[in-house]
Amino acid sequence: xxxxxxxxxxxxxxxxxxxxxxxxxxxxxxxxxxxxxxxxxxxxxxxxxxxxxxxxxxxxxxxxxxxxxxxxxxxxxxxxxxxxxxxxxxxxxxxxxxxxxxxxxxxxxxxxxxxxxxxxxxxxxxxxxxxxxxxxxxxxxxxxxxxxxxxxxxxxxxxxxxxxxxxxxxxxxxxxxxxxxxxxxxxxxxxxxxxxxxxxxxxxxxxxxxxxxxxxxxxxxxxxxxxxx
Amino acid sequence: xxxxxxxxxxxxxxxxxxxxxxxxxxxxxxxxxxxxxxxxxxxxxxxxxxxxxxxxxxxxxxxxxxxxxxxxxxxxxxxxxxxxxxxxxxxxxxxxxxxxxxxxxxxxxxxxxxxxxxxxxxxxxxxxxxxxxxxxxxxxxx
Numbered sequence: 001x002x003x004x005x006x007x008x009x010x011x012x013x014x015x016x017x018x019x020x021x022x023x024x025x026x027x028x029x030x031x032x033x034x035x036x037x038x039x040x041x042x043x044x045x046x047x048x049x050x051x052x053x054x055x056x057x058x059x060x061x062x063x064x065x066x067x068x069x070x071x072x073x074x075x076x077x078x079x080x081x082x083x084x085x086x087x088x089x090x091x092x093x094x095x096x097x098x099x100x101x102x103x104x105x106x107x108x109x110x111x112x113x114x115x116x117x118x119x120x121x122x123x124x125x126x127x128x129x130x131x132x133x134x135x136x137x138x139x140x141x142x143x144x145x146x147x148x149x150x151x152x153x154x155x156x157x158x159x160x161x162x163x164x165x166x167x168x169x170x171x172x173x174x175x176x177x178x179x180x181x182x183x184x185x186x187x188x189x190x191x192x193x194x195x196x197x198x199x200x201x202x203x204x205x206x207x208x209x210x211x212x213x214x215x216x217x218x219x220x221x222x223x224x225x226x227x228x229x
Numbered sequence: 230x231x232x233x234x235x236x237x238x239x240x241x242x243x244x245x246x247x248x249x250x251x252x253x254x255x256x257x258x259x260x261x262x263x264x265x266x267x268x269x270x271x272x273x274x275x276x277x278x279x280x281x282x283x284x285x286x287x288x289x290x291x292x293x294x295x296x297x298x299x300x301x302x303x304x305x306x307x308x309x310x311x312x313x314x315x316x317x318x319x320x321x322x323x324x325x326x327x328x329x330x331x332x333x334x335x336x337x338x339x340x341x342x343x344x345x346x347x348x349x350x351x352x353x354x355x356x357x358x359x360x361x362x363x364x365x366x367x368x369x370x371x
Contacts, residue, residue, distance in 0.1 A: 004356070007351060007353070009353060011292065016294055016349065018349050021349075021351065048353045052292075059292070062291050062317050062318035064317060074314035184370075189351055190350050191351060193370055196368075214368050215367075216367070
């Protein structure tokens with residue numbers, strides 16, 4: 001990936017609004033994935049898009065309000081938001097608000113740092129996100145397997161829900177899900193959860209989900225004879 | 230432990246774990262064979278073998294929010310770059326000089342302590358090391 005991570009940061013004065021940061025972690029992840037679909041410019045390690053109240057900028061006049069800053073692969077946009085107004089919106093309206101603002105912030109940042117490829121990627125990601133109804137769920141790992149002559153796609157998904165992030169195994173045959181099973185759950189914003197699954201293998205008639213050595217249930221073996229196809 | 234509980238709750242009876250991790254086994258042995266505080270302690274680890282003179286640092290952004298933890302050379306060249314990455318008004322603190330592998334362990338400790346104190350998982354300027362549970366030494370997945 002040419003962009004390692006994109007996140008939204010909410011602040012009111014000196015208070016970091018951690019719950020909002022976590023609520024919009026999925027949307028940031030979606031934006032990062034879509035940007036990477038198109039972006040092939042200079043590597044960017046972190047894109048941080050700030051949604052801070054006027055109070056933050058009053059307390060810290062050194063921050064470049066409504067402007068971008070870039071150095072050594074770290075890009076930040078210092079945006080403004082009205083917390084009370086934002087709180088009055090529905091969840092769907094909030095998502096759209098953040099998506100629209102993020103698009104504006106990325107476009108302004110790209111122009112400011114003269115990165116045309118980032119501008120193109122921002123336009124692409126904005127449209128693709130809207131087309132996908134801002135659904136941040138995605139396949140963290142996937143592979144094609146052949147079981148008893150049937151060609152199947154095995155995937156481990158992350159599903160972003162109101163109460164946390166869930167991982168789920170699915171088997172699909174011709175784009176139809178024929179088997180699914182919850183694997184794990186964690187709170188929103190835990191980045192390690194998105195990177196701990198490494199692959200899916202077929203070993204001696206078992207489906208084996210491999211992953212980070214420090215996760216005590218991985219590798220996870222799922223006997224295929226338990227899977228009703 | 231967290232995962233096993235979850236799998237039981239979700240009734241994933243057909244799923245089995247292939248092998249235990251060495252770190253879990255070490256933690257269990259330490260608790261069982263405890264002879265004193267030092268034996269009970271979970272020792273944080275790092276893959277770094279380097280003994281190069283280094284320091285651990287913390288950087289705060291222009292609004293005073295924690296931006297990142299990191300490891301720098303003794304002459305603070307990397308620290309200076311990180312300070313610029315954190316934007317206008319950023320400032321930082323750094324440790325005295327220590328071997329690089331110890332500096333990495335200190336970085337992991339600070340990252341974990343910060344998470345355990347604030348509940349804030351992500352940081353604007355850093356991803357790895359992930360915060361770990363001081364009781365197991367394993368990455369926290371709350």
